[in-house]
Amino acid sequence: MEYLTIAMPKGRIFEEALELLKTAGYDLPNEMEDSRKLIVEVPSEQLRFILAKPMDVPVYVEHGVADLGVAGKDVLLEQQRSVMELVDLQISYCYMATAGLPDTVMNDVAPRVATKYPTIATTFFKEKGEQVEIIELNGSIELAPMIGLADRIVDIVSTGRTLKENGLVEYEKIADITSRLVANPVSYRVKQARIRDMAKRLQQAVGEMQR
Ligand SMILES: Nc1ncnc2c1ncn2[C@@H]1O[C@H](COP(=O)(O)OP(=O)(O)OP(=O)(O)O)[C@@H](O)[C@H]1O
Numbered sequence: 001m002e003y004l005t006i007a008m009p010k011g012r013i014f015e016e017a018l019e020l021l022k023t024a025g026y027d028l029p030n031e032m033e034d035s036r037k038l039i040v041e042v043p044s045e046q047l048r049f050i051l052a053k054p055m056d057v058p059v060y061v062e063h064g065v066a067d068l069g070v071a072g073k074d075v076l077l078e079q080q081r082s083v084m085e086l087v088d089l090q091i092s093y094c095y096m097a098t099a100g101l102p103d104t105v106m107n108d109v110a111p112r113v114a115t116k117y118p119t120i121a122t123t124f125f126k127e128k129g130e131q132v133e134i135i136e137l138n139g140s141i142e143l144a145p146m147i148g149l150a151d152r153i154v155d156i157v158s159t160g161r162t163l164k165e166n167g168l169v170e171y172e173k174i175a176d177i178t179s180r181l182v183a184n185p186v187s188y189r190v191k192q193a194r195i196r197d198m199a200k201r202l203q204q205a206v207g208e209m210q211r
């Protein structure tokens with residue numbers, strides 16, 4: 001059996017993804033969660049995990065240095081990389097939405113939208129026929145309307161707490177987001193049996209987790 005390399009996002013998704021792999025029958029060491037190692041090999045399962053920033057997962061998979069990856073749909077929509085989406089893992093649910101100060105309309109001369117997701121935001125407003133200036137930020141996006149930097153934000157909403165505590169309201173929902181198993185197309189051909197087996201087992205595990 002040959003090694004499968006899987007790019008995993010550090011952070012929020014990691015734990016849930018590991019849980020799902022365990023439910024799918026993979027025997028993974030418990031200390032993986034606490035380790036600071038960036039490459040973790042599990043010889044008994046012939047698996048190698050590389051732990052990456054969530055936004056970088058599709059990069060490793062597109063370049064083929066990882067055969068597979070786990071990435072949020074938000075990241076996949078934003079990155080537009082050539083990777084195959086194999087399984088909706090139904091974990092780390094959240095949604096993408098526009099938000100802003102309550103009872104405000106967008107500035108009709110020079111509307112500004114702050115976001116960590118410039119591609120998603122541009123596509124969304126283009127489809128509505130609205131031309132906006134995108135202001136790219138790396139976090140704390142909710143600050144932008146509060147401080148007068150932008151009329152709207154495009155960002156992830158989960159519990160809605162961040163919006164609420166900062167006096168913002170949601171305007172439009174853009175897309176539901178869950179994490180996906182993605183594959184490099186060449187790996188998928190060359191290591192088809194192993195990858196298909198993993199996809200099938202994960203799909204089953206998704207069903208079990210939902211029961
Ligand atoms: N409340 C949430 N906020 C952000 N991402 C969430 C949330 N709930 C689920 N997710 C999912 O988790 C992923 C982000 O994980 P995480 O928050 O660990 O990374 P990040 O903050 O984007 O990363 P970093 O700041 O380290 O680059 C998103 O791509 C999304 O799919």
Ligand SMILES: O=P(O)(O)OC[C@H]1O[C@H](OP(=O)(O)OP(=O)(O)O)[C@H](O)[C@@H]1O
Pocket residue numbers: 138139140141142155156157158159160161162163
């Ligand atoms: O609806 P909620 O449950 O409040 O979650 C949404 C918030 O969580 C994320 O931020 P994150 O914690 O990743 O911090 P960031 O601002 O540094 O991106 C996201 O960008 C929102 O700000």
